[in-house]
Amino acid sequence: MAKLIHTLADHSDDVNCCAFSSSLLATCSLDKTIRLYFLSDFTELPLSPLKFHTYAVHCCCFSPSGHILASCSTDGTTALWNTQNGQMLAAMEQPSGSPVRVCRFSPDSTRLVSGAADGTVVLWNTQSYKLHRSGSVKDGSLVACAFSPNGIIFVTGSSCGDLTVWDDKMRCLHSEKAHDLGITCCDFSSQPISDGEQDLQFFRLASCGQDCQIKIWVVSFTHILGFKLKYKSTLHGHCAPVLACAFSHNGQLLVSGSVDKSVIVYDTNTENILHTLTQHTRYVTTCAFAPNILLLATGSMDKTVNIWQFDLETLCQARSAEDHLKHFTEDWSEDDVSAWLCAQDLKDLVDIFKMNNIDGRELLNLTKECLADDLKIDGYSYEKEAIENWISKKKRTSPMTNLVLPSTVLTPNRTLKMAINRWLETYQK
Incomplete structure (x- = not known):
């Protein structure tokens, strides 16, 4: 069973994104702020809220170590913050000045991707805070991004419904229409699907969109055969556009949030629905699992973030x-x-x-x-x-x-x- 253990209600406008480190939870909002909470008791850090952005903050994410937090905004900037003292390390401006919709760290923390409303995607060097490489998609805004667990590739999703795969040199490896009415989010499972060969790695990718669907893909990459993206299945359950999806750290659960105000938790092995959570009163815009422990955060246009905890029964259902x-x-x-x-x-x-x-x-x-x-x-x-x-x-x-x-x-x-x-x-x- 999933148990609601805490509700955060500090934002004064829609919650757009939430993200975990091993000890903190970050949330960001249309109210232009980023807030930080301790996982131990969900009290807000003394340095919170973080204020810099002059317009809505669309996305926030922690570096793998948890020492740096990135946030991006309609104001066209991606900010980097020191999570220990709240100081801003850098404000990196999108070259086009377009609103930045999504940002993600690479698994080794050396790079950060930012995607903008005009379709531009930038790969930043997080040590020098300088632009490393840039590119763009043909049509639509970039609204979703995810790195593969090995950091060799990353995927972006556009408002036109295209999934585009890039390598670490910003070369476009593949692009295809994934959702007819536009993609809203995508996420890689951190656990690779192994076939016993070192040179061949498979990863599970989830994407969701305005078509009310969640699609599961299998991504493979080899130095000899190159990259391959293969559609696997479609998960159903929502009756309205799906705005967010995320895998649990162990890869056994997948969660989604929707315009229908519900949150659905799936078993990734069987693709069965384990839980349907309906406590939010408006659209569910974001969801995220904590690393190492089964805590789930869901954010909504109702200005709240709900924290959920899973019990032994869910673990037994979802794990082999x-x-x-x-x-x-x-x-x-x-x-x-x-x-x-x-x-x-x-x-x-x-x-x-x-x-x-x-x-x-x-x-x-x-x-x-x-x-x-x-x-x-x-x-x-x-x-x-x-x-x-x-x-x-x-x-x-x-x-x-x-x-x-x-x-x-x-x-x-x-x-x-x-x-x-x-x-x-x-x-x-």
């Missing part, structure tokens, strides 16, 4: 068993392990795990030998029809080891199923 074991189980109690087993449709194993006092730390250290010898669980995966046929012939031994099975209870291998489904989705579309 393998990801859960790696990232979240070490501090689990025995009851937490039981809850996770139930969420994975493994209720028949609850009593066995409880009798053996399996907590999170023990769960991490379980091996196939432990399952077979200590917990008396076979530990091998079979086709359901084949193993049922084996058991129906009154065979009580393991097909793999020929050892006697203490129990004929079957449990589904959902991790294997999800891995197979992800492979099929990636390589057979």
Whole structure:
């Protein structure tokens, strides 16, 4: 379940964007200000609000370290701020003077992209605060931008509906119509889709638009074959233009905000809707996940920012068993392990795990030998029809080891199923 834990209501006009660092939340507004809050208790920093821009602030983003905050405005500037003392480091003017709609840091913090209403896109050097390279799209305003996790490419989205892909030298690699009525936002998942080859990397990209749709793309880049952008699927749920989308830091969740005033949270593995949040009273303009922890911020034209927290059930729904074991189980109690087993449709194993006092730390250290010898669980995966046929012939031994099975209870291998489904989705579309 997603729980509303705090509402910020300090802006005097529409909230346009919100962004997290590891310790702070930043918000910006039509009221020309940027506000900063501590994540520990959501109190506002003494140095907040930040004031410089003379018109609406459209976008704000933190550098990966969190030490620098960028903001951009209708006044044609992109400002860089020191988040520790609130001092402005630089005010970089868009060469054309056009209103700046979006800005994003590269993963290594050395570059910053700014996109403007006249279609110009600028790559800034964040050490010298100088223009590094620039370009432009054919039509429309630039309203969306996202860097790939490896920093090799970045994508821009325009009000005409085009997704354009650029390399780190500002060369246009690809452009195509993605949304008929215009793009509003795009975001890369920080977790690459690996196929086991170092030279070949796949990334999941989400885009949303005025056509009420969220589209999922698979982006690949190799030095030999070059760049490829491939449409994967469309997520539905909103009945009005979708204004914002963002992946969670672990890549397991995708959130969207819409003119229909709702926020929808999707499981990226199954593409199912996990939550629909309807607390905002006007258009939802922005959404962002915190790094490392499952906190979500959503901003709206109702002048508020809502902070949401997710519980164990959402984690169980949205993560594969393998990801859960790696990232979240070490501090689990025995009851937490039981809850996770139930969420994975493994209720028949609850009593066995409880009798053996399996907590999170023990769960991490379980091996196939432990399952077979200590917990008396076979530990091998079979086709359901084949193993049922084996058991129906009154065979009580393991097909793999020929050892006697203490129990004929079957449990589904959902991790294997999800891995197979992800492979099929990636390589057979």
